[in-house]
Amino acid sequence: MKEVSVAAGDPREFIAFRIGVQEFCIDIMSVREIRGWTPATALPHAPAYVRGVINLRGSVLPIVDLAERLGFPQTDASARQVIIVVQVGAQIIGLLVDAVSDILTLTNENIQPTPDVASDFVKSFVRGILAIDGRMIGVIELDGVMSNETEAAA
Amino acid sequence: MDTMAAIRETFFQECEEQLGELEVGLNAMEEGVADSETVNAVFRAVHSIKGGAGAFKLDRLVRFAHTFETSLDLIRGGQLASSSSVMRTMLRSADLLADLVKASRSDHPVDEARVDAQIAELKALAEEAKEAPTEANAGGGDADGLDFQPVLLAIDDLGETEPQAARYAIKLIPAPDLYRKGNETVRLLRELSRMGEFRVECDTRHVPTLDALDPEGAYFAWRVELTTAEDEAAIHELFEFVVDDCELEVVVDRAGVGAATAEASAPAAAAPLAPFVAAPSFASPIASEPAESIEAVAAANAVEPEKAKVEAAKPDAGASPATIRVDLERVDRLINLVGELVINQAMLSQRVLEAGLARSSSVAAGLGALEQLTREIQEGVMAIRAQPVKPLFQRMSRIVRELTDATGKVVRLRTEGEATEVDRTVIERLADPLTHMIRNAVDHGVERPEVREAAGKPAQGEVKLSAAHRSGRIVIEVSDDGAGINRQRVREIAIKKELIAPDAQLSDGEIDNLLFMPGFSTAQAISNISGRGVGMDVVKRSIQALGGRITIASRPGQGSVFSMSLPLTLAVLDGMVVKVADQTLVVPLTAIVETLRPKAGDVHALGVNARVISDRGGFAPLIDVGQELGYRRDAADPVGSVVLIVETEVSTRCALVVDAIHDQRQVVIKSLEANYRQVAGIAAATILGDGRVALILDIDTFVARTNRSAAGQEPLLAAVG
Numbered sequence: 001m002k003e004v005s006v007a008a009g010d011p012r013e014f015i016a017f018r019i020g021v022q023e024f025c026i027d028i029m030s031v032r033e034i035r036g037w038t039p040a041t042a043l044p045h046a047p048a049y050v051r052g053v054i055n056l057r058g059s060v061l062p063i064v065d066l067a068e069r070l071g072f073p074q075t076d077a078s079a080r081q082v083i084i085v086v087q088v089g090a091q092i093i094g095l096l097v098d099a100v101s102d103i104l105t106l107t108n109e110n111i112q113p114t115p116d117v118a119s120d121f122v123k124s125f126v127r128g129i130l131a132i133d134g135r136m137i138g139v140i141e142l143d144g145v146m147s148n149e150t151e152a153a154a
Numbered sequence: 155m156d157t158m159a160a161i162r163e164t165f166f167q168e169c170e171e172q173l174g175e176l177e178v179g180l181n182a183m184e185e186g187v188a189d190s191e192t193v194n195a196v197f198r199a200v201h202s203i204k205g206g207a208g209a210f211k212l213d214r215l216v217r218f219a220h221t222f223e224t225s226l227d228l229i230r231g232g233q234l235a236s237s238s239s240v241m242r243t244m245l246r247s248a249d250l251l252a253d254l255v256k257a258s259r260s261d262h263p264v265d266e267a268r269v270d271a272q273i274a275e276l277k278a279l280a281e282e283a284k285e286a287p288t289e290a291n292a293g294g295g296d297a298d299g300l301d302f303q304p305v306l307l308a309i310d311d312l313g314e315t316e317p318q319a320a321r322y323a324i325k326l327i328p329a330p331d332l333y334r335k336g337n338e339t340v341r342l343l344r345e346l347s348r349m350g351e352f353r354v355e356c357d358t359r360h361v362p363t364l365d366a367l368d369p370e371g372a373y374f375a376w377r378v379e380l381t382t383a384e385d386e387a388a389i390h391e392l393f394e395f396v397v398d399d400c401e402l403e404v405v406v407d408r409a410g411v412g413a414a415t416a417e418a419s420a421p422a423a424a425a426p427l428a429p430f431v432a433a434p435s436f437a438s439p440i441a442s443e444p445a446e447s448i449e450a451v452a453a454a455n456a457v458e459p460e461k462a463k464v465e466a467a468k469p470d471a472g473a474s475p476a477t478i479r480v481d482l483e484r485v486d487r488l489i490n491l492v493g494e495l496v497i498n499q500a501m502l503s504q505r506v507l508e509a510g511l512a513r514s515s516s517v518a519a520g521l522g523a524l525e526q527l528t529r530e531i532q533e534g535v536m537a538i539r540a541q542p543v544k545p546l547f548q549r550m551s552r553i554v555r556e557l558t559d560a561t562g563k564v565v566r567l568r569t570e571g572e573a574t575e576v577d578r579t580v581i582e583r584l585a586d587p588l589t590h591m592i593r594n595a596v597d598h599g600v601e602r603p604e605v606r607e608a609a610g611k612p613a614q615g616e617v618k619l620s621a622a623h624r625s626g627r628i629v630i631e632v633s634d635d636g637a638g639i640n641r642q643r644v645r646e647i648a649i650k651k652e653l654i655a656p657d658a659q660l661s662d663g664e665i666d667n668l669l670f671m672p673g674f675s676t677a678q679a680i681s682n683i684s685g686r687g688v689g690m691d692v693v694k695r696s697i698q699a700l701g702g703r704i705t706i707a708s709r710p711g712q713g714s715v716f717s718m719s720l721p722l723t724l725a726v727l728d729g730m731v732v733k734v735a736d737q738t739l740v741v742p743l744t745a746i747v748e749t750l751r752p753k754a755g756d757v758h759a760l761g762v763n764a765r766v767i768s769d770r771g772g773f774a775p776l777i778d779v780g781q782e783l784g785y786r787r788d789a790a791d792p793v794g795s796v797v798l799i800v801e802t803e804v805s806t807r808c809a810l811v812v813d814a815i816h817d818q819r820q821v822v823i824k825s826l827e828a829n830y831r832q833v834a835g836i837a838a839a840t841i842l843g844d845g846r847v848a849l850i851l852d853i854d855t856f857v858a859r860t861n862r863s864a865a866g867q868e869p870l871l872a873a874v875g
Binding site for chain 2: 038039041043044045050052054055057058059061062092
């Protein structure tokens with residue numbers, strides 16, 4: 001399994017958010033902005049977790065329902081939901097989550113490997129687990145979110 | 155290193171411009187325009203390429219450019235007539251020069267044999283010119299230079315025609331700034347000394363006493379006496395970077411006449427430098443000539459170089475307006491932003507209307523003005539991307555040239571409307587189809603000279619390439635004065651290839667359009683020019699991919715006209731905004747043939763699921779767009795819906811069922827691939843006035859997919875939440 005590639009001890013900031021009752025976080029460096037939900041235009045031939053596309057100041061932004069992507073029931077999109085706009089490689093995508101909770105400053109030492117109870121599918125983008133103040137937060141590696149279409153279909 | 159690469163890139167970009175100039179000039183000369191302005195422009199183009207190539211040590215390029223330049227100089231000097239055979243050699247040389255530039259740019263190897271052959275050809279021309287006794291050698295700086303022919307030659311080029319030592323007196327008085335900017339006179343002098351026989355003298359008269367000496371001042375002056383085969387321009391080139399920070403005088407002193415020249419053209423300089431000029435080693439043959447002839451030459455020389463320079467400077471001042479180079483990415487970003495502005499403005503207008511403000515209110519009036527402005531900005535920004543089709547057309551003239559050499563046909567390419575502007579991307583993507591059409595016109599269209607003469611036409615065929623703006627689109631026509639389409643033969647081939655039924659009744663237009671059918675090729679013998687399996691169907695597809703249309707008109711014995719109508723930009727598209735199952739879609743207008751509201755009698759069921767609609771005596775399959783895209787489970791009833799009859803690139807007609815037509819408008823095309831990926835059946839996306847994304851249908855892939863899914867597959871999108 002790939003480790004998060006930062007020297008241990010280097011503090012990094014993460015944005016934590018909620019999907020249902022579970023908490024996850026992503027590296028703040030890949031976050032471009034956070035915005036409210038706007039209705040998306042559905043895309044044909046798209047995997048179920050791609051909710052469609054929205055207009056982000058002139059560019060067409062695909063919206064990924066992270067809940068659906070992680071195998072939870074589909075998020076019931078409403079004005080309460082939030083879109084985290086992130087950069088993955090050269091592309092910019094929006095992640096649909098329930099709410100953004102806080103910003104965490106961590107070092108790699110805080111991150112524990114994902115326990116073996118999780119399926120390989122979940123492990124492919126939940127790269128580690130954080131335990132802070134009794135909360136458990138999954139660290140999401142964005143590279144896996146859009147790719148692996150075949151895996152998602154399976 | 156990056157800076158160097160950037161400079162190199164600039165050089166190559168400039169080379170392309172120069173090559174364009176060169177070709178324009180040569181073509182004009184071929185057509186008999188031989189004024190000194192044109193000839194000078196041609197010469198200058200080759201000279202600039204040579205100069206730049208020298209700086210980058212592109213020796214092969216320099217070597218060829220030099221030979222080329224030498225021959226051009228003979229034309230410029232009048233020793234070599236610009237006959238058609240000479241011009242053909244010149245044009246071929248220009249082609250080779252272009253190839254060499256391209257090869258140097260990409261560090262590709264060059265066909266040395268071809269270079270050598272061309273150099274030999276050019277040298278042969280030069281020899282010929284020299285041998286011709288009537289055209290007395292005007293070019294050289296030798297004694298016969300007394301002839302009055304040299305009047306058109308600028309002094310600085312004489313040295314190149316026949317590298318012959320000339321003598322220069324150079325005076326250099328550096329200003330303090332020269333040193334302050336990090337230049338060194340010793341380097342400049344060292345470079346000079348490499349050019350030939352060199353003598354330098356330092357003038358220390360102006361060095362003050364120690365108490366008055368400014369350590370950063372400049373007090374020395376130099377006088378250089380240089381005998382070199384290089385031309386004056388080369389000397390000036392050396393001083394290019396310091397010329398603003400010093401006093402520089404270069405006085406040419408060639409073969410004795412120099413004394414007079416120097417006196418006449420630069421009297422001020424002549425006085426202090428007199429000792430150099432009068433050097434005894436310059437006792438020239440002219441000294442023995444009658445005195446009046448010396449005076450005459452001196453007068454001529456003194457005046458003519460000035461005139462030549464004026465002539466050379468003229469086109470620069472008049473022809474090209476000031477331009478700047480801008481990174482394409484910046485322009486695109488600007489275009490994107492303006493597109494945003496337009497959408498925002500539309501949204502704002504909509505909101506204002508929704509808010510119930512009267513149309514006559516000041517807010518609405520202000521919005522109207524804003525709309526006008528945004529539209530103007532949009533047009534202005536689009537115009538930045540627009541470029542004239544001239545370079546594209548120039549490429550075609552080369553193709554015609556190569557084809558005439560290869561086929562033995564005599565064809566002339568005439569171009570019209572080269573200044574017509576169109577989006578850069580359109581130009582880029584037009585190159586291949588246009589090349590193909592020009593090839594077709596020469597290979598299949600124009601007949602062989604003997605056939606033409608037998609038909610009472612001039613032996614030289616003509617292919618015309620024209621461009622014009624017509625109602626917001628650009629129309630490009632390729633026409634030839636050849637035999638026209640042999641419809642009988644086209645029909646036979648189509649039947650043989652089972653493209654049509656043997657008993658099919660086809661109009662002339664329909665037969666002509668068979669050329670666009672995939673897999674059609676009329677070439678009697680497959681030549682390596684056209685008929686390589688890629689036919690007009692590829693051309694048609696490329697044009698349609700650009701949102702364009704192509705049509706043929708042909709008259710037996712008189713030729714054919716292929717005309718293409720293309721959008722001016724790929725950034726916007728004319729589309730029909732339709733509603734399907736609560737989703738808004740845009741259908742490209744170019745694909746739509748007609749729209750109709752079917753009556754119950756028009757729709758017929760075919761099999762279990764399929765339905766067709768009567769359409770011009772035939773039946774077109776009905777496709778429910780909403781169902782196909784997965785927006786709804788069941789197909790809507792075509793009766794009561796709107797049907798769009800569309801034609802795909804392979805000319806099949808389909809009827810698309812949509813709920814309603816909203817609008818017909820220009821939409822800004824937004825890429826789906828940039829942040830997502832390509833979606834089958836969808837060409838791109840756009841943003842509508844309400845700020846929402848709408849998808850633009852790609853009729854071809856959409857219909858192609860439909861045909862497959864009709865074979866019992868799943869609809870495109872299983873379920874939408």
